[in-house]
Amino acid sequence: MNMVRGFATTLKHVIEGPVTIEYPEQERPVRERFKGRHALKRYENGLEKCIGCSLCAAACPADAIWVEAAENTDEERYSPGERYAKTYEINMLRCIFCGYCEDACPTEAIVLEHEYRLSFNDRYDAIYTKDMLIDPVPPGVQGTPQVTEPGKFTRSIPDMENPK
């Protein structure tokens, strides 16, 4: 009897087909909470969420993030508050995809997305600059920098909600 059961198991697996897939021709969707390459987010009006506060860099255990900040003006506005990231770089060779930066970010500007295809031939190519990280401008609105009317953005930081 035991023997029959053993054969049945084998047979079941024989007819089940392979579990591996032909990557890269085929791809499997990742889980919702998968942590891949970062993206810098924008608001619907095209302004950047990042305020250049460097808290992600401070939280990063691998010291992978480099931020330099500068000041917005109404003539040249990148983000709704006073400050924006002039330089934003992540060294993907250092990053351990822990997602601490995401947790540290007060404006939910940096998010680990689902992109995982990261390979480089040169160490310098592993440094993702702001241009490479930032989301495309939503359709119908201006990219950054924008010219904005005076008196509209008067806060140091955009109003924030607690993450849900």
Add this chain to the structure above:
Amino acid sequence: MADIVTITIDGQDFQVPAGTNLVDAAKMLGTDIPVFCYHPKMEPVGMCRMCLVELGSISVNRETGEPDLDENGEPVVRWFPKLQTACTQKTYEGMVIRTTTEKVVAGRDDILEFILTSHPLDCPVCDKGGECPLQNLTMAYGPGQSRFVFTDKLNLDKHVPLGELIYLDRERCIQCARCVRFCDELVGDDVLAFHERGRRLQIVTISDPPFDTKFSGNTTDICPVGALTTTDFRFGARPWELDEVPTICPYCPVGCNLSASTRLDRDTGGKKIIKRIMPRQNEEVNEIWICDKGRFGHHHSRSTERILHPMIRKGDELVTVDWATAYAEVAARLKKYGDRTGFVAGPALSNEDLWELRKLTRLVGEQRQRGLWPATMSGIEAIAQAGAGVGTRVQDMGPGGAILVIASDFEEEAPIWWLQVKQAADRGVKVVVANARGTKLDKYAAATMPYAYGDAVAVMNGLAARARSRKKIARSLVESRVDGMDALIDSLKGVKVPHPEAADLLLDADDLLIFAGGEGLTLAQHGELMQAAANLLILTAHVGRPNNGLVAVWPGANVQGAMDMGFSAETTAALLDDPPPMWFIAEADPAGEDVRAAEVIANAECVVVTSLFMTETAQQADIILPGQSFAERDGTFTNGMRRVQRFYTAQGPIGDSLPDWKIFAHIGRQMGGDQPRISTGLVMREITEKVFRYADMGYPNLARVEKQFPDVGGDDLYYGGTAYTNTGGLGVQWKTNAEHEQHRLTVRPVNVDSFAADGLQLIPVRVLYDRGMWFRVSDVMDQRVPAPYVELNEADAAGLGIADGEQIAVVLGERTVEVRARVNGKTPAGYALLPMRLSDAPTLTVPAAGVVQKIEE
């Protein structure tokens, strides 16, 4: 000494001097009482209520005077029913406080919650975030959660420029008034004030130009929140990302200790650069303050105008060469001209630079013509004999002391000393100001001794004469170790005393400190002034102990060091009188500052310079060697009180530049000298062996630090502010002859001749914000540097038909400079005050007769 009393903090008894501020006393005993508005350098106001404690006194039986005891035999404490502010309490016998009880904890919690109701949540972008007392104290003592509706906060202006150096964020201000009190009480500049009341209470600037004080940056350090931030640093980095490098200000003889906050920077190709300059605590020198020139004047260190490579003139062109070629070429020229070379050292070369330059002069020939620029002040012998005693601190002087400031526009020439002397005056020290014109210090002086330009020596000599006639001569010192007494005493007989009452203020004091500047004096006169001061101090035994003696307000950060290393202004003057064919000028711009020097250098056969910038002098040079600023190299400066202090390398080199000492050593090598040392530490070791006054100045000694009060930096930000703890060393002062028992002291009669005033005399004066070769490139300060001007007496101006504000010409020999006339009733008749280094064209460094005229259309 104050009485010692016993106080009880959290159940433990301590002995402290009576009348100490309770917060300070607790701090010294290791108990933190959190504060916002109280600052250990200012009087308490009790505005923020953060320092709440339970306060009581031991109840004493009125009849017996013994403490009442309870049934357990413990003394009975009578508590105040409500919490009290510790900052407004002074210690007294039987004081009992509790700082950790539930009541206190709840009190602090409430105060913080209350303060936060009006405080925005800007921490992620705020420049103070990370070193913010409000942040820290909220974490330590505050409520975990707010009961306040966030959207209900009051919104105020967030980006208010208070002048061009400081931004105010009105929402962040917690109304502690530290900034207002600093300007008002400590500095005495009435520039900030509160406006409106209640929740709308806000800081405004009430001066024109706004925030018009030379010390504005300090308010950003003591502001316990991010309400005041500097334009220079604005968003430059987060505080925790910065590396602090101890350094020394290269501008004036105070020698303020600075901390260079450095960080890597993308724009400069990933090099480490200075993001901001912060004060570094040295209670012996600048306490925790610095002036705005020191704070914002660091931009020359990485200006795009810096000279990047060695260059040699070929025909009309400057050709870039490598260092080896440059060394060989300089050595060849030095060999060719030999003794016919004049060496001139700038005012902010390090001691190591100067030592190597000195060694080079020895290899060149027998004459060793070691000049110093600017050639305006002398008197190193007077300092060596009667310099301010080791351990002198103006902060320690009390009502028994007196300070004489002579021939100096003190705030412009040495801002932090001015600040300290001004505060001394507030404490009752007799401050006497002697000058030929009114200066800002007059307002605080107990007396002034006005004189006509040229008579400074006579004023000083008059003081000595007064000491003689009032029998104030210290017999024991004079008899045991002073030479030249008889001649001096003879010369003082019958000398007129210009201001006897003011003189008596000085002569009757227990401590006497003299600050001597060089305004309106020829070089020879300045030497006499210094000797006259030394005479007075030695006669009256105000030498060889702290808070007594002579301090020269030298025209640069390391003029003292240059003199110690054997460079002198007299040599420069002699060189200008009898110019050699070759000049070797290190980090100085004589041709850009003085018409006479410009003339001489233009006619020289060969000029070699080390320089950061293409100065007037560099433009005349045949060989230009790129030196380094204070930020790119290490070394030591000796300040005006003879304190040798180390500064450290803060940022990477610009181009091929090298520190001057290395350049000199390499040239020396080509001339048959030693192999260059590999570090400044080794150069200093050589100095300690060869220069006896520097025997103790080895680097380990200079780097020694000790705990200082008040506590700053670290966890104590809320207390003293964001000045940095001293990690670089407190420095060491060299001892004067008066402090070496075995040395004899010499006095001699001085020559009191005034200069023959014939027509209008032009008096060069020093201003803090000038267009000196380094400071001019600090863009943030541009608006503070006045347009070139000359100050005229109204009668003189009227005679010449010149109106205030008019553009006029000053004729200096062959040249004319166009400047704006200022006729403001401050200039004595017959004189015109011409600030040094303010025009792009050379002017004067020593007084001279001159012509001021209207510009012909």
